Amino acid sequence: MIIRSWLFVPGDSERKMAKGRQNAADALILDLEDSVADNRQEIARDMTRDFLRANLDRSRQQLWVRINPLDNPLSLPDLAAAIRGAPDGIVLPKVNSAADVNKLADYLEILEVREGLSVGSTKIHCVATETAASLLTFHTYLDGVSDRLVAMTWGGEDLAASLGASDNRNPRTGDYDNPFLFAKSMCLATARAVDAQPVGVVVVDFRNLEELEADCLRDRRAGFIGKIAIHPGQSEVINQAFTPSNEEVAHAQKIVDVFADNPGLGTIGIDGKMYDMPHLKQAHNLLSLSEQIKSLG
Secondary structure: OOOOEEEEEEOOOHHHHHHHOOOOOOEEEEEOOOOOOHHHHHHHHHHHHHHHHHOOOOOOOEEEEEOOOOOOOOHHHHHHHHHHHOOOEEEEOOOOOHHHHHHHHHHHHHHHHHHOOOOOOOEEEEEOOOOOHHHHOHHHHHHOOOOOEEEEEOOOHHHHHHHOOOOOEOOOOOOEOHHHHHHHHHHHHHHHHOOOEEEEOOOOOOOOHHHHHHHHHHHHHHOOOOEEEOOHHHHHHHHHHOOOOHHHHHHHHHHHHHHHHOOOOOEEEEOOEEEEHHHHHHHHHHHHHHHHHHOOO
């Protein structure tokens, strides 16, 4: 599963959900958390369930649902309603540790049996760094986390509030401050360690597509695959940035071919540069990513 763009859509807006289906995003996240006022929760659950049922063809675009955090009493009603529409997965916010992911996995198994769904079919994407506690518990994912966990992203805005910070960026450089760089790095490393897709964080200035593209390219160089979108206009930029170019694919294929033609050599010169086993692995990774993206259609 490779998803480049994950677009948030309010779960209480039929119009925006319908427009989302025409968007370039690889996945929609039907939001029952921050996008929905408390007095519209029941409306949002019904709309989201009905929308999922009316859109069972997910071959081009997956449909996920963000529920409320597990420590919020709204979360279980969210989950019980969403599962009736057989979403591709659940986005779990404000995760404190792998225990929250595993608890959600247990709930999903019960609900899948109730609905007659294939057990294990509903995947999990966790927002791993929205609480202060979450920065201290990345090791718990290595102790055993559900194989439903297929994606992890980090959060800078809610984390700032949890840490008591007035901002998450250095006012002089514009770069993330140290706690947020730590959150980003640990999310990436943990996702890779448990074989989940590491997903880049939102760019809140949704009109600045140049900033978005630059941030996507930084994320891709670092090892992230895909990004959260908060505006429909961001999806195409994200898709393009996380799709290897023809030049990149050709260069990677050349590295693979030269090593294949010279078995037994650990270091090879290509076009005036030296390449070794890590470069070969990177080339294979890029070619694999390119093939998976082609399969999206």
